[in-house]
Amino acid sequence: xxxxxxxxxxxGLTGGIGSGKSAAAQHFIDLGVDLIDADHASRWVVEPGRPxxxxxxxxxxxxxxxxxxxxxxxxxxxxxxxxxxERLWLEALLHPLIADEIRSxxxxxxxxxxxxxxxxxxxxxxxxxxxxxxxxxxxQSTQIQRTLLRDGISEEQVQAIxxxxxxxxDRLRHADDVLVNDQDLAWLQAEVERLHHFYLxxxxxxx
Numbered sequence: 246x247x248x249x250x251x252x253x254x255x256x257g258l259t260g261g262i263g264s265g266k267s268a269a270a271q272h273f274i275d276l277g278v279d280l281i282d283a284d285h286a287s288r289w290v291v292e293p294g295r296p297x298x299x300x301x302x303x304x305x306x307x308x309x310x311x312x313x314x315x316x317x318x319x320x321x322x323x324x325x326x327x328x329x330x331e332r333l334w335l336e337a338l339l340h341p342l343i344a345d346e347i348r349s350x351x352x353x354x355x356x357x358x359x360x361x362x363x364x365x366x367x368x369x370x371x372x373x374x375x376x377x378x379x380x381x382x383x384x385q386s387t388q389i390q391r392t393l394l395r396d397g398i399s400e401e402q403v404q405a406i407x408x409x410x411x412x413x414x415d416r417l418r419h420a421d422d423v424l425v426n427d428q429d430l431a432w433l434q435a436e437v438e439r440l441h442h443f444y445l446x447x448x449x450x451x452x
Contacts, residue, residue, distance in 0.1 A: 254377070257366045257374070367419050
């Protein structure tokens with residue numbers, strides 16, 4: 246006699262740059278939750294030999310490639326933030342491919358619920374793959390300060406990234422749960438554990 250395994254429901258985890266969503270995601274992993282990071286999927290679809298990379302090089306020119314044939318992410322980031330229409334072109338190419346990668350990985354999840362982590366969960370439409378949304382929230386001033394310290398980029402670049410992401414208000418409108426990450430890492434991990442135990446009681450992401 247075979248025992249069927251319940252299909253996990255999907256939690257969408259998002260937050261703006263510098264919110265601490267990666268630290269929260271890592272603690273969910275430590276607790277045994279299967280997780281796919283949309284940022285990782287976005288890297289996989291542009292690996293050498295994948296069709297997307299060839300289309301990007303054709304559109305932007307070979308200067309967008311590193312000597313070893315990998316995508317020069319810094320050069321591409323500069324191009325798309327200087328020209329918003331180029332960002333739209335890139336998103337139209339990559340978002341469907343990234344969504345396919347995400348669905349493939351989520352289909353293999355075996356924990357009671359699985360997590361899709363994405364900074365663009367709302368604006369990319371990836372939230373339609375989820376049953377519940379957790380937003381890691383911090384004031385924008387904190388986002389800017391953390392990102393400047395972490396990435397060593399200019400405040401102008403941070404502001405451009407913020408403009409390309411959903412507004413804080415829009416993310417919060419979509420949220421089922423909000424974790425305000427304005428304290429230390431131990432507090433964040435305790436909050437993740439609290440939410441994890443709550444999520445284990447849910448069916449299909451709902452009470």
